[in-house]
Amino acid sequence: EPEVTQTPSHQVTQMGQEVILRCVPISNHLYFYWYRQILGQKVEFLVSFYNNEISEKSEIFDDQFSVERPDGSNFTLKIRSTKLEDSAMYFCASSDLGTGAYTGELFFGEGSRLTVL
Amino acid sequence: SQKIEQNSEALNIQEGKTATLTCNYTNYSPAYLQWYRQDPGRGPVFLLLIRENEKEKRKERLKVTFDTTLKQSLFHITASQPADSATYLCALLLDDKIIFGKGTRLHILP
Numbered sequence: 001e002p003e004v005t006q007t008p009s010h011q012v013t014q015m016g017q018e019v020i021l022r023c024v025p026i027s028n029h030l031y032f033y034w035y036r037q038i039l040g041q042k043v044e045f046l047v048s049f050y051n052n053e054i055s056e057k058s059e060i061f062d063d064q065f066s067v068e069r070p071d072g073s074n075f076t077l078k079i080r081s082t083k084l085e086d087s088a089m090y091f092c093a094s095s096d097l098g099t100g101a102y103t104g105e106l107f108f109g110e111g112s113r114l115t116v117l
Numbered sequence: 118s119q120k121i122e123q124n125s126e127a128l129n130i131q132e133g134k135t136a137t138l139t140c141n142y143t144n145y146s147p148a149y150l151q152w153y154r155q156d157p158g159r160g161p162v163f164l165l166l167i168r169e170n171e172k173e174k175r176k177e178r179l180k181v182t183f184d185t186t187l188k189q190s191l192f193h194i195t196a197s198q199p200a201d202s203a204t205y206l207c208a209l210l211l212d213d214k215i216i217f218g219k220g221t222r223l224h225i226l227p
Contacts, residue, residue, distance in 0.1 A: 033214075035217075042206075042218060042219040042220065043161060044217075045217075056213055056214045058214075093160075104151065104215060109160055111158075111160050
């Protein structure tokens with residue numbers, strides 16, 4: 001069964017360092033998302049991406065965050081200068097139809113746990 | 118702003134009984150509402166979607182209802198099993214993005 005894959009599964013970094021989290025969405029999906037989940041808290045929307053551009057972003061997704069689809073398969077989240085409060089599980093998700101298509105089922109990866117020291 | 122409230126942080130149910138989880142939302146009714154399951158340390162897994170014009174949806178032992186007057190969805194697991202123990206997340210469409218509630222941790226006791 002097709003799945004969303006994420007790397008790394010766990011990354012430890014020093015505050016102020018840049019981090020890139022990678023995702024390979026399901027191959028025929030066109031809509032891509034990043035969510036994060038701080039330990040014990042809810043899954044929070046960060047950004048959605050379609051047709052090589054951001055379609056929605058949340059207040060959390062400030063200038064230190066960026067997303068890119070560098071080739072036909074990868075979808076990356078970059079955090080330029082990590083802060084302690086960026087420590088969380090970051091989930092990539094993809095869907096074949098957009099959320100407005102009355103389906104909107106999201107397929108999630110297993111997450112990348114980011115620990116900022 | 119739109120908020121999602123799930124009824125309790127943890128729910129203990131005896132094996133074989135029906136588990137009922139509640140999701141309430143504020144403000145306007147979404148075009149659809151979804152339920153996901155999340156196991157510890159893993160990504161959410163989609164279970165069911167119910168649209169605003171649907172009252173009830175079923176899938177095997179799962180049943181979801183959607184009451185736009187009460188601004189509430191109920192999620193039922195019948196004949197519950199220990200393997201159903203997980204966190205269940207309610208999610209809805211808001212401005213072209215899907216937002217999640219905090220979830221209800223369900224424990225099915227053998």
